[in-house]
Amino acid sequence: MANRLPPQTDQQPKALAELKKLPVPDTVLVERVKTGSSEAFEELVRRYEHKIYSITYRMLGNPEDAREAQQEAFLRAYRFLPKFEFKSSFYTWLYRIATNVSLTKLRRRKEPPTVSLDEPIGDEGSGGLEIPDDKHSPETHFKRRRLKDAIQRAIDELPPDYKPVVVLRDMEGLPNEEVSESLGISVPAVKSRLHRGRMMLREKLGKYMAEYE
Amino acid sequence: MNRKEDKTIRRKATQERLKPQCEEFAVLLADYWEGDASAGLKAEIEAHSRSCPECRAVFESYRQTVTVCRMEKGAPEHAPSHKQLWDELFHQIQALHTYLDE
Numbered sequence: 001m002a003n004r005l006p007p008q009t010d011q012q013p014k015a016l017a018e019l020k021k022l023p024v025p026d027t028v029l030v031e032r033v034k035t036g037s038s039e040a041f042e043e044l045v046r047r048y049e050h051k052i053y054s055i056t057y058r059m060l061g062n063p064e065d066a067r068e069a070q071q072e073a074f075l076r077a078y079r080f081l082p083k084f085e086f087k088s089s090f091y092t093w094l095y096r097i098a099t100n101v102s103l104t105k106l107r108r109r110k111e112p113p114t115v116s117l118d119e120p121i122g123d124e125g126s127g128g129l130e131i132p133d134d135k136h137s138p139e140t141h142f143k144r145r146r147l148k149d150a151i152q153r154a155i156d157e158l159p160p161d162y163k164p165v166v167v168l169r170d171m172e173g174l175p176n177e178e179v180s181e182s183l184g185i186s187v188p189a190v191k192s193r194l195h196r197g198r199m200m201l202r203e204k205l206g207k208y209m210a211e212y213e
Numbered sequence: 214m215n216r217k218e219d220k221t222i223r224r225k226a227t228q229e230r231l232k233p234q235c236e237e238f239a240v241l242l243a244d245y246w247e248g249d250a251s252a253g254l255k256a257e258i259e260a261h262s263r264s265c266p267e268c269r270a271v272f273e274s275y276r277q278t279v280t281v282c283r284m285e286k287g288a289p290e291h292a293p294s295h296k297q298l299w300d301e302l303f304h305q306i307q308a309l310h311t312y313l314d315e
Contacts, residue, residue, distance in 0.1 A: 038306070042299055049298055050288035063291045071298065075305050151285055170282040176247065195243035202271075202278040209277055 026090040033081050041081075045074055048091060051172065052098045058167040059102035061156040069105055073098040088181050095174075095182040099164045106160060147208075154204040162197030169194050234261075238268045242275050 024043070032040035052073055057066035076097050084093060158166060168179045169190070176194075180187045238261060244250040245258050262272040 038303070041306075042303075045299060045302065046295055049295060050292055053292040054288045057289050057292075058285075063289070067293055070293070071301055071305065074298075074302055075309070078302075078306055079309065147281060148285065151281060166282065170279060171285050173283070173286050191243055191247055191249070194247075195240070198243075198275060198278055198282075199239065201282070202274050205278060205281070206274060209274065209281075 027086060030081060030084060030086075030090055033078070041078060044077075044090070048094055049074075051091075052094065054172060055095060055098045055167060056102050058152070058155055058171055059099065059163060060105060061152055065105060069098065069101045073101045076101065089178075092178055092181040095168065095172075096184065099168070099183060103160055103164070150205060150208045151201075154201050157204060158197055158200055162193050162200065165190055165193040166197040166201065170198070235265060235268055238262075238265075239271055239275075242272065246275070246279060 026044065026047070029040040029044050033044065049070070053066060053070045056069035056073065057063065060066050060069060073094070077094055080097075084090070155163060155166065155171075164183055165179060168174045168182055169176065174182065176187050176190050179190045179194075183190070185193075238258070241250065241254070241258055245255060250258065258272075262269045
């Protein structure tokens, strides 16, 4: 009977090792979490922690609130995972939770951010918007930092309807269809809000960008 | 300009293939950047932006805005480490289970 099995070759262990290296799909991990595996949930956290932090930071504009919202988003995901029915992908569901947690936090803030883009960002104002290739020069680093800060302040000032669309589409690079799924709005609504958000950002960054030209 | 007006302008420009004029130029930029404009309309938008300095300025600043936002892709450097996040989450998950079991 043993002879009916194909002879062992050197290739088989290699193939098996390669198979083991393949990432376990989110759907499998979600099912494992549903049966009580905290290791599976940790793997899901590991996969999306940077993306979720990036979303909460863009939405809230400061590291402290962003960390709190990141934790809350994962905790909520864990709590409601037993009800997740795979009607969307796990990550768009998670992005939706992170966006909603951030929007709730924004609504609870008593005072809006008082920093205005009209305020001077610094006293240096030369150079081009095109960042030079010299990535290591202190000047380039400084310009990049100022640009990053100006963008974040401009995002902070966007209305709550436009902010998540711009964050998910332009800053996180999600296709319009996934933004639509994450936010529970139609694709035409995504495009319309995106355009309006970009036009507002353009106005807010206008003065700043002109400084660099 | 409201959403209804946006739609009307898009319909006019895409269905009737009218040349984009200044007042509709900004609205059509979204279609241009999202890849929704036909090749013909795209060429018209580019031609108009070359011939009209005001619209060229809008086109350029829109392009710069999208470009700088896309440069920001990725988690900021102050993101917490996995260990920091997971230690805190694990603690909270345990507390949640204790609460639900009570």
